[in-house]
Amino acid sequence: MEKVIKIGLLGLGTVGRGVYRILEENRENIQRRAGVKLEVKRILVRSLEKERGISIPNDYLTTNINDITNDPEIKIVVEVLGGIHPTLDYVLEALNKGKSVVTANKDMVAQHGQRLFKAAQNNQCDLLFEASVAGGIPIIRTLKQSLAGNCIEEVFGIINGTTNYMLTKMSQGGCEFGDVLQEAQAKGYAEADPTSDVEGFDAARKIAILASIAFNSRVQLNEVYTEGITRITADDIAYAGELGYNIKLLGIAKDRTEGIEVRVHPTFIPKDHPLATVGDVFNAVFVRGNAVGDTMFYGKGAGELPTASAVVADIMDAARDIVRNVPGFIGCTCFREKPVLGIGETISKYYIRLKVADKPGVLASIALVFGNKEVSLKSVIQKEATGKTAELVLVTHRVQEQNVQDALMDIKQLSSVLEIANVIRVEGEK
């Protein structure tokens, strides 16, 4: 109980402050549970002058990374700076100096994971990154340990809080995308430049990490098919409701014999699916294993303390390994090389909304095209005509996506079809 492990913290933004606060406020529990005292020794900041709203001894702060990487007393480096440059260099340097690293940086892990794991392995250090996906939800440790006896078949979930907040509001209020985005920005849930969230890029990084761990095969970020929520309209949400679904932006990964499906897009989810009622900024990840069956893990995906909670759990694991003298034992788990399938190879059901001329025979000509491409339809709703146009809402049975895309190419050519208003995949049904 006498032993102390010293920590170097890179960054003192929202999450950094959260980590410092938790280590202070929950000090006794943490020490008893980790079996060792944990102390922050140095903190890398950009400016020594900035007001931070937290009381930290002045000599903890430094603007020089070498004060941390060259300090042999510091055994664990916690990276909450974000970004790739210069962060990646700092982290590699720390690993090469034999320090275990805990990071919350999904960009870096998704893009440079392989290099980082190699450095960790070469130097017998831990590299832990629970906080990089879905902050407060301990999904990485769950996949790596608790469900390790399973072959994981599917992982999918709501892994971006901003878009979940927006879709929740749209479905409650019947509002359009633009209005809800403004509201989310006003509340601080969406950034001034919301691209990374609303275009699905943030979720893509996270599902790349989750798929790599679940299926033990590295998924590169550029292999993730990514589609955001900017084209979702109040009409789509209303139709979803009518058909018994909610619309959620999901990250989806499935292990198929031929390869791995991995994609991010707006998705119809049946209203009685456990993910359907996950609202506001909450995240939830659904996992199906061949032994455990269906499981779901729910919590806050971001925020100072939820994210810091995950960082601190990783710090404690790294500390236990250091005390037991076994860091670096569990390294990279990508021992397979499975191809990632193209989006055309996806197998799914599809919701398709078409604007068509309101005249006899239109439905027949459309149904004929789908039939020719072997796409069979589960339901068709024809909506009240406004003037000379009508709206057709179709839901298909399970089919390979290429067939749907081929059919839509032909349908676009039909003179009676004015617009393919939206195509949304359907998930979570038997």
Added chain:
Amino acid sequence: MEKVIKIGLLGLGTVGRGVYRILEENRENIQRRAGVKLEVKRILVRSLEKERGISIPNDYLTTNINDITNDPEIKIVVEVLGGIHPTLDYVLEALNKGKSVVTANKDMVAQHGQRLFKAAQNNQCDLLFEASVAGGIPIIRTLKQSLAGNCIEEVFGIINGTTNYMLTKMSQGGCEFGDVLQEAQAKGYAEADPTSDVEGFDAARKIAILASIAFNSRVQLNEVYTEGITRITADDIAYAGELGYNIKLLGIAKDRTEGIEVRVHPTFIPKDHPLATVGDVFNAVFVRGNAVGDTMFYGKGAGELPTASAVVADIMDAARDIVRNVPGFIGCTCFREKPVLGIGETISKYYIRLKVADKPGVLASIALVFGNKEVSLKSVIQKEATGKTAELVLVTHRVQEQNVQDALMDIKQLSSVLEIANVIRVEGEK
């Protein structure tokens, strides 16, 4: 990758077969992930003759426990026999012989945990028991590791599948307890003697284990206030719906400054709470930590493969510790001694259903008694009189239970009150 760890399996019932099957079917994944080959060497059974519907080499089976505990090659003993005698002796013997133990036995862990942990510690072995609570939900590892940086404030959840199935059916069909019990028995979800499930004893064992881990203070089984679902009627369920709640049998544990609240009873849960929509035989555990906020973990609570999935994860953890030569490092985590509060000290809201004479002044006299005992009412519904009686449905604000009990003692004496039909605690509201 050459190393093999040999396992002794105690019991070849439902879960035992599941463990054997997973170790066979997921062999490659398990070996790669654990970093070592896992092989069942001997299996303790009652009879060598019994038909088991699974192909196992004959020389694996034995009726003699010494063939396992005295075999130095067996490093991990997996206990899926159930019961206390002779199981407890077997497990203690295995620990005393230096073998790590994985158990799914909630009775044994809840009643004899302290003795078992002591033996594990003395012999530097792992004692792992993820499968003892909520089968497929990795809640114990989550509390011990993933949320270790938090002070856990509350743990509550649906931890008995049989009663959740029954309450789900009652709320869907408007049926009474007896009918639903028969259906559950016919489907094999309830046992011929359903006492342990419907009286809440099974859930009590599990919440005793969860509370001990979450709050780092041992909760004894006999300290858990326990109330089953036998008194829940279709009327209660209908009123719950009308008031915006579902009724669930919950295990509830809260860490308060004065002590620990720990109890099992039917509970009103708001319909928009994540636990409210957990149906059928599914389990879900809700955890609130001072850093992570609200989290929930959902999955199958029982069954051959979900439970075996948890057992296999524990086997893999034990195996990793053996390979790294660090078994027994994380032992008992009950480093505190906090008192368990009596049920009268509970702080909650209460639903109270009274049968009263249908005449003027009755409500006033009842409200006066509650007022005298400082119980303030949130809502009152007076229901249609049938003949000369009426039904009063009250929901209180948060108050100490003793005040409610005192008020009810006085209310019972009122000549206009015919019956206190039910009192149900309300949880999960702000």
